[in-house]
Amino acid sequence: MKNIQNRILLNIDDDGIAWVTLNRPEKLNALDMEMFKALDKTIKLIKSNHDVRCVVVKGEGPDFCTGLDVGSIIKKPMSGIRLLFKWLPGNSNLAQRVSTKWRGLAVPVIMAISGRCWGGGLQIALGGDFRIAEHTASFSIMENHWGLIPDMGGNKALSYLLPMDQAMKLAMTAEEFDASKAKELGIITDVTNDLNQSCRDFANRLMNRSPDAISAIKRLYTTKWHRSERAMLASESLLQVRVLTKRNQRIAVARAKGKAIPFQNSKIR
Known part of the structure; x- marks a missing residue:
């Protein structure tokens, strides 16, 4: 198991499943600069490993990810610049790569969602190919709670999943909604009572092909x-x-x- 910048645990098991764990439970897996960099590095490591057949991304503790650690970013103004900087407008910046680059992997990526999946956490989850959530999970496109727009790359995935009016409603209101509503809207693939087992079973089904x-x-x-x-x-x-x-x-x-x-x-x- 690799511990990447004390933020991400990466374990590639004997079956070829790469288990990626957001490992900041004391902060509800909120995204600070180190977490962004660790996720970016993790995706690159998985891409270069030809033994990986499937990826499962989950959060340590009760929550998947509660979004941006606003306090840590505000304390270091250069962090915000590093997150948003890009050489070309159409490229992904660091904040966007933690969502968009999962789609560039040549293997299926399953997001295993427990607890709160808010703001940047939902943006990361939208980068996966599949989203399996516990019944007790909750979701929010929360950026407008802070007077911001969602800008971490998940909007492209939303355009596949939702009618435009539904996506705008969620982004404009920043409302919280539960797993059953997320399934009804099409934001998540499935709901389960046993998250780890459901993700492993689904990964095994995919790897049987x-x-x-x-x-x-x-x-x-x-x-x-x-x-x-x-x-x-x-x-x-x-x-x-x-x-x-x-x-x-x-x-x-x-x-x-x-x-x-x-x-x-x-x-x-």
């Missing part, structure tokens, strides 16, 4: 979902050809026929 097909599906959907029909059709065909040239496709056929053959470590990037 070809890693090439899994990574290709993720790439297709995250890059072409809101593009034109022509862009989607072209990408479907190109990615399918790439999948068919990999040995994992033939292994998948053999496994479907009952043969116990392990998949190779391979991904479509």
